Amino acid sequence: CISCANGTDALMLVAMAWGIKEGDAVFVPDFTFFATGEIVAFLGATPVFVDVDRVTFNIDPEKLELMIQKTIKEGRLSPKAIIPVDLFGLPANYPEIERIAKKYNLLILEDGAQGFGGHINGKKACNFGDAAITSFFPAKPLGCYGDGGAIFTNDDDLATLIKSLKVHGKGTDKYDNVRIGVNSRLDTIQAAILKVKFKAFVEHELEDVNRIYHLYNERLKDIVEIPVIPEGHYSSFAQYTIKLKSKEQRDGLQAKLKEQGIPSMIYYIKPMHKQEAFKDLKFDENDYQVTNELCDIVLSLPMHPYLRIEDIDKVSKAIRAYLSR
Known part of the structure; x- marks a missing residue:
């Protein structure tokens, strides 16, 4: 290392x-x-x-x-x-x-x-x-x-x-x-900070984010596309990212969450092949159909080891309320 x-x-x-x-x-x-x-x-x-x-x-x-x-x-x-x-x-x-x-x-x-x-x-x-x-x-x-x-x-x-x-x-x-x-x-x-934080990371933080993943899933699985972890895989959950049905629905939900003081982020709003820095390279849009779709429909919700269950409930209820209109 x-x-x-x-x-x-x-x-x-x-x-x-x-x-x-x-x-x-x-x-x-x-x-x-x-x-x-x-x-x-x-x-x-x-x-x-x-x-x-x-x-x-x-x-x-x-x-x-x-x-x-x-x-x-x-x-x-x-x-x-x-x-x-x-x-x-x-x-x-x-x-x-x-x-x-x-x-x-x-x-x-x-x-x-x-x-x-x-x-x-x-x-x-x-x-x-x-x-x-x-x-x-x-x-x-x-x-x-x-x-x-x-x-x-x-x-x-x-x-x-x-x-x-x-x-x-x-x-x-x-x-x-x-x-x-x-x-x-x-x-x-x-x-020095990492030396202290690594102890908590190993002892409970990974377990905590995976527990939060399941809590979110229980509350959201019937209303949005939740993250899927393949068999044999284990995630450290840098993000908890859901998929919506359209860009309009995603953007509307993000705006509604913001109104209620709930942070969310779009990772990533633009594909690599559409970045201005790579404009001189030639691309076939047919090669990037999944990425183009994901950039329009993904939304990452609050996710960290110290997220309280009342916070998870607040986020989940806000999402359900918006999508059930």
């Missing part, structure tokens, strides 16, 4: 260490936060966006393989890596992703920024692929009071290179600079 300044730096440091560069294709989900594709473009490579599974919100393995094949057939880019995202706390479908990566000789960088604490059949998030990262931003499952991130790998050579890159490309010491690097350290105060 190598600490660094934030989750975005964590992604970039691994990509730098792997030599991701212009002409490389890196496959990332279309439905996620901007940083996952941003670091690819920042290094001169091309992010290739892949549609997601409507149930899990995570990268769809079948569509991933089709996009890899399409990229190979076009011949402009050299497929290099996959960056699956453990969205909203749920680990992606790594058994299938790993099969595909092996078939096409691709590296896997697990973006566990939201997934820390989750697992698949007991195998913990940030333990998949060739390297993994997480974020300690306050909104994440294990958050500090500012910014922070970490990188995980079993590759000793990769770890050594990343430790150099994160401190200005240091050699034997920080005044011996053997390569171009960055300045990305987890500061001492945030590390």
Whole structure:
């Protein structure tokens, strides 16, 4: 485990260490936060966006393989890596992703920024692929009071290179600079906060958010599409995200919740392929039908380990009242 300044730096440091560069294709989900594709473009490579599974919100393995094949057939880019995202706390479908990566000789960088604490059949998030990262931003499952991130790998050579890159490309010491690097350290105060918070995270917070997940489900399952956790999977519930029937219904519900002092968020309101920063890349809208739909109908409700049952009741009653009109 190598600490660094934030989750975005964590992604970039691994990509730098792997030599991701212009002409490389890196496959990332279309439905996620901007940083996952941003670091690819920042290094001169091309992010290739892949549609997601409507149930899990995570990268769809079948569509991933089709996009890899399409990229190979076009011949402009050299497929290099996959960056699956453990969205909203749920680990992606790594058994299938790993099969595909092996078939096409691709590296896997697990973006566990939201997934820390989750697992698949007991195998913990940030333990998949060739390297993994997480974020300690306050909104994440294990958050500090500012910014922070970490990188995980079993590759000793990769770890050594990343430790150099994160401190200005240091050699034997920080005044011996053997390569171009960055300045990305987890500061001492945030590390101290994480040390205390990690104890609560392990002892009860993961259990608490999963209990809250079931409480929400009991109250909402007959009126909205609730989150589904596949068999064998365990989520750390960075978010509790429901699906509505339309954009109009979603936006109306969010406005009504706001009137009653209930916070909610839309993750994510715009697909990656529609971001202005990627306007020079060419896309076929037919490749992103699920993501386009999700951006119009998802809504994330209050979710944290210390949510009281009266708060859950208030949120649920407000939703039921609005949708039962």
